[in-house]
Amino acid sequence: MxxxxxxxxxxxxxxxxxxxxxxxxxxxxxxxxxxxxxxxxxxxxxxxxxxxxxxxxxxxxHIRPCVAPxxxxxxxxxxxxxxxxxxxxxxxxxxxxxxxxxxxxxxxxxxxxxxxxxxxxxxxxxxxxxxxxxxxxxxxxxxxxxxxxxxxxxxxxxxxxxxxxxxxxVDARRFRPGLDSDFRQRHGIGADEFVLISVGTVCVNHKRMDHVIREVAPLPGVRLVIVGQENGETPAIVALGRELLGERVVFTKLPHAELPQAYAAADAFVLGSRHETFGIVYIEAMAMGLPVFCTDHPNQKDIVKEAVFVDMNQPGALTAALRDTPRERLAELGRRGREIVEQHYDxxxxxxxxxxxxxxxxxxxxxxxxxxxxxxxxxxxxxxxxxxxxxxxx
The missing domain is CATH 3.40.50.2000 (Glycogen Phosphorylase B;)
Structure with missing residues (x-):
């Protein structure tokens, strides 16, 4: 065959x-x-x-589409x-x-x-x-x-x-908890800082990285790492991140083989999109033992199964979830996420x-x-x- x-x-x-x-x-x-x-x-x-x-x-x-501007x-x-x-x-x-x-x-x-x-x-x-x-x-x-x-x-x-x-x-041998990583040291992130990571194209319309930046801005104790491919919307998002978060945001682009190093430096994962047809990054983060902050769309609830589900249409909802979810609950979600990957997505x-x-x-x-x-x-x-x-x- x-x-x-x-x-x-x-x-x-x-x-x-x-x-x-x-x-x-x-x-x-x-x-x-x-x-x-x-x-x-x-x-x-x-x-x-x-x-x-x-x-x-x-x-x-030179493409000239015949559509509204x-x-x-x-x-x-x-x-x-x-x-x-x-x-x-x-x-x-x-x-x-x-x-x-x-x-x-x-x-x-x-x-x-x-x-x-x-x-x-x-x-x-x-x-x-x-x-x-x-x-x-x-x-x-x-x-x-x-x-x-x-x-x-x-x-x-x-x-x-x-x-x-x-x-x-997801390759559960490559993406696993406990990996050694020097990502924090390379980017000047303190060992005790709470790091939130988002992985995806640095854009507005789908991954909504601008939304994540605005929701993290009111939380002075949170560092945000954004890893993803650039497109035409990226410069404006980078400028927004510098304006609202200053040195609390890190933008970087990594080969997929190096992504586990970035996940290993984080305490939790978030994606600001309202809906994903699947969202491989969710299960990558879960495989790493990270708790996930995720849209409350039925499709993602079915895939991710256990997470902090957030109404990503509602301004302030992600801010509240990040602020109010107890650390003990995040640790439990991280453990359950790894188990779910081993049962369904390995x-x-x-x-x-x-x-x-x-x-x-x-x-x-x-x-x-x-x-x-x-x-x-x-x-x-x-x-x-x-x-x-x-x-x-x-």
């Missing part, structure tokens, strides 16, 4: 999406014939770096990502055709659609699997053979005939589920469309319309 795992952002973007792809590849590399297709980075054993137009390419700086920046970002996905999909076609894979596991919608629509060109038809990291409902799913959902809540609204559920996981625990589902998917019947009376009638109708249009246009 041969597996291709495709993620265009891997190698140049650091988000939960790419962390999942890297972690899944490393989890299964010793068990399966699996090849990782990525958008950038060195060619390593069983890793293919696929040349494509990256979302950060300067050649895309207030939406222009957001649409430009969407267009950059779409172009990366589509050029990545077409560039993958040659290696995929040559590789004769049984299963092609895609993390992007556009990649899924292009490969599924062209599956008839393969000598042996691969099964196209979509990892639904964005919790897309059934009506808007990309074209594919199977859908991986990551929560029971998302599974309930997915395509019932295609969907299966395996949650995101990658070693999830490995057998992937092996079982990949084997089932590889053995499933091909999904190529059949030539039937219906397809014949539709083809005849299309041809008639085409001929009529040609006659009208002369």
């Amino acid at each position: 041969k597996i291709a795992l495709l993620c265009s952002g891997l190698g140049h973007v650091v988000r939960g999406h790419e962390v999942f792809a890297r972690g899944l590849f490393e989890l299964l590399a010793d068990e399966l014939d699996i090849t990782l297709f990525k958008g950038a980075g060195p060619e390593l054993p069983r890793e293919r770096s696929i040349p494509c137009v990256l979302r950060t390419a300067a050649e895309l700086d 207030k939406w222009a920046d957001a649409v430009r970002e969407q267009e950059r990502t779409r172009i990366e996905h589509e050029t990545f999909a077409w560039a993958c076609m040659g290696p995929l055709l040559a590789g004769d894979y049984d299963v092609v596991h895609c993390l992007e919608q556009e990649v899924c659609n292009i490969l599924f629509d062209n599956r008839h060109v393969f000598r042996r038809t691969p099964k196209i699997v979509f990892s639904n990291g964005g919790a897309i409902p059934a009506a808007r799913l990309p074209r594919c053979d199977f859908v991986q959902e990551h929560t029971e809540r998302n599974l309930a609204q997915s395509a019932r005939d295609k969907a299966f559920m395996i949650p995101h996981g 990658l070693e625990l999830l490995k057998r589920h992937y092996l079982t589902h990949y084997a089932r998917i590889a053995a499933a019947p091909d999904s190529l469309p059949a030539y039937t009376l219906g397809t014949r009638l539709r083809a005849n109708l299309r041809n008639a319309v085409r001929r009529t249009t040609g006659l009208i246009q002369g």
Whole structure:
């Protein structure tokens, strides 16, 4: 059984999406014939770096979306990502055709659609699997053979005939309590200071790092560490942090391999987003034994299970939770978080589920469309319309 795992952002973007792809590849590399297709980075054993137009390419700086000015920046970002996905999909076609894979596991919608629509060109038809990291409902799913959902809540609204559920996981050996870390010393943080860490893109609209800064500001005994990738909103957030927190805030960007060092320097974890489709950083923090301050959205309650759940829409709610939650309660949540990870999210625990589902998917019947009376009638109708249009246009 041969597996291709495709993620265009891997190698140049650091988000939960790419962390999942890297972690899944490393989890299964010793068990399966699996090849990782990525958008950038060195060619390593069983890793293919696929040349494509990256979302950060300067050649895309001229995008002019036909939308209202207030939406222009957001649409430009969407267009950059779409172009990366589509050029990545077409560039993958040659290696995929040559590789004769049984299963092609895609993390992007556009990649899924292009490969599924062209599956008839393969000598042996691969099964196209979509990892639904964005919790897309059934009506808007990309074209594919199977859908991986990551929560029971998302599974309930997915395509019932295609969907299966395996949650995101964390390497509980790398992310564990008690790691030695010099992070505090490197950033001038005292050994007795209470440190709150937030990990994610340093942005306003989703991760809401500005909200966390405002909520921590009234608490003079709290140090805030923000670790994440930058985007266009980052400079304004950094300026806000310096204005409201001064030296009490640390901004840094770390490779994922070094994140445990940052978590190990913290006393608690927070994310200011109102909703996450999963939120790998929650379970990373829990694996480290950190108590979590989390949105009270039903999806996060189902995933995190035990935390200080906060109405992130309500100004002052996070401030009150940070101020009023007893330290004994935080210590208990930290212990329970580690237990929950070991019971539900340890990658070693999830490995057998992937092996079982990949084997089932590889053995499933091909999904190529059949030539039937219906397809014949539709083809005849299309041809008639085409001929009529040609006659009208002369």
